[in-house]
Amino acid sequence: MNILISNANDKPIYEQICTQIKNAVLAGALRPGDALPSIRSLAKDLRVSVITTKRAYDELEKDGYLYTVPGKGCYVAEKNTQLVREAYLTQIEEHMTKILSLAAACGLTADDLAEMLRLLAQNDP
DSSP states (O other): OOOOOOTTSSSOHHHHHHHHHHHHHHHTSSOTTOBOOOHHHHHHHHTOOHHHHHHHHHHHHHTTSEEEETTTEEEEOOOOHHHHHHHHHHHHHHHHHHHHHHHHHHTOOHHHHHHHHHHHHHHOO
């Protein structure tokens, strides 16, 4: 598992870890039942506090992305397809909000954006 932490990012480190693991689960790079690195191992690899990785894993467990087996480790949980779909929709909405902000700065209208999306969708194999 490849997690990249950026000190320049405005998000806290635990949140960066959560986001990247969630994205890996949603993309299928991490499958249900896959073992995650131990909290200590991940902390060492990322050169962050064990408390930080513990918080990230706790958040992921609370959100249903992983489960812990005492004495064994943390594993990717089975995801309800509706929950996965909702997570994707949330990501799309976040991206679209950024797009709207950029479009306003460039003076693009909603029709301009819709046309750009249509063109991109036509060219997508």
